[in-house]
Amino acid sequence: MNKKTDIDIVIRYLEDPDNEQHKQQLNDWIQQDTANLDIFLDMKAMWQGDPLPAASAFDTQGQWLQLSTTLDTLPATIAPTPVAAPRNTRVVNIKTRYWWAAAAVLAIGLTWTWLGPGSYKTITTAQNIDSLHLPDGSMVYINTNSTVRYSRTFGKNNRHIKIDKGEAFFDVVKNDGLPFTVDAPDVKVKVLGTAFNVKTAQSGVKVFVQSGKVAFKGKGSGKEVILTPGQEASLARHGNAVDTRFYKKNNNILAWRTRCLTFDDAPLPEVAAALSDFYNVEVNISNQQLNDKKLLATFPNMPLEEVLDIMRKTLQINITYKNNLVEIY
Template sequence: MRGSDQEVYAMIIRSLDEPDNPDNQKALQEWLAKDAGNHKLLAELRSLWEGAAEASVFESTQADAATARFIHILHERYPSAKAASTSPKLNWWKYAAAAAITGLVALTYWWAQPAAEKLTTFRTTAQTDSVTLSDGTRIVLHSHSAIRYPETFRGKTRTVFLDEGTAFFDVQQDAAHPFTAATGNLNVDVLGTAFNLSVTGHSIKLYVAEGEVAFGRSGDNSPLRLQAGKGASFHKTTGTLAPDREADPNALAWKTRELRFVDMPMEEVCNVLSDCYGMAVILENDSRKAQKLNARFSQRSIEEVLQTLNALYDYRYEKRGDTVFIH
């Protein structure tokens, strides 16, 4: 890669911050091919990056700007670095610069929350469970879900992280301390509201139960604005984020056990049942996937739902371990 040292450092930071971005990875590979010593530098930077648990969480931080500011500070602190910066080789000060840049960007996050402490991980297994945060916010987790949160919120913002699964957030209102639920590089920003956030292998889905939220990528100046009854989906494969055309009537079914199916194809019904009950429900008969179901279930177990499908619609089923097969 050609360009100044500042561009090189910014490129490295971007590649570490967004490992799934093909453009960033292409630029990184081109730079690595230029010099065998670049591999050593990258290895050291990656080690520092991974050692800082929250270093990859940025809020309105520009990698290029952070790099430029740090190089200016570095030149003032180490005058010899100015002369060294014209050399095509990466000398000792550049290693120090790149490493410190990583720390600088991470510190931007910590400065936003000056006294943030170690995050606590709360994880569910086969059952739903809930946790109440220090500000009074209550989070209900679906089975096989995990969040991270500080034991005490300090600073101007309240941030928690949904790492996997599905969670319902009933956020305590505090206009002076906005609340953010982060997952990947997407943020849900609120003051006081209730919403459902779900992370799967292919998508991230949001449904707003009360109030209004802003939903977008970290640092996005134009996030989606969603009010109660509205939802949005982020598709990981395409990288697209868009509001849902229609509200999902079963978005909260895993929590409320209220299921509603209106002209819904059976294949989609099985997906909804899987999400609701936290177990795989598979329709084996391809010829029946397009058949539509109209039904409502309230406070029913998966066994009761399956028995109803069997009695009224002649769908037979069998359970094998944690999986239900319908045919």
């Protein structure tokens, strides 16, 4: 990050995060290079006052020399315009702004010196599903609109993954000497070798185990629950109580990865929840008398309109779909 324009993009967003133009500029910049997300997260942490790691062997004199060179090359347009009446105030504001930006460059340099050039590799998906082959042989399948990070030293002295948002499925290679851990908001998951799904949302975090065993631990309460195949644990955001339940085989939790929805005499509310999750739409059952209706069907990666048409004919119900809202009545 050596361009002042890049610094300005981040600063403008941090100064006014609700500004849509600033959001778009920041998003475009992050999309240019995945390393930019690491830089932004570091700058955001500093902006919020989070402490940086303690220094070890760091060339302070060399970094300040580089900083001085950067300041010397700032464009002359930073100087005040002679005819401007409030020029003294503007000089202070601009100098303060660029000194802060230069300090941010130095701090980023410090962070990267201590932690390595971007201590995490970041994968972000938009409207696509992606997969990641980790250095230890494990596989990660990443759902849409998700962000996953892993250490650049992954597989050497750690097997640590972070889910900042969204959902991912893990197929983990067993290594008794190096446990596989996943950090999600309010939750830490630890495994030795298994296949499991982690879903984060505004409401909380859910972990579903397909095979093997998983230790699910809430960071707030410290309570640890051992999950076995077919079992799911959930923790509300900022909550302490861990809820668990067992699912039958056809539960559609992993439908986002298999791209197939299967309903085995599933009650209509369960069908509605699965459709909402799979197609990212809102589904509302306005006639509660329909809750007892059950659906027996399989939909292999079919468009939502076709699924709704089959449901309408099979269950003899009324369904409308408009503006991302499905009404069942």
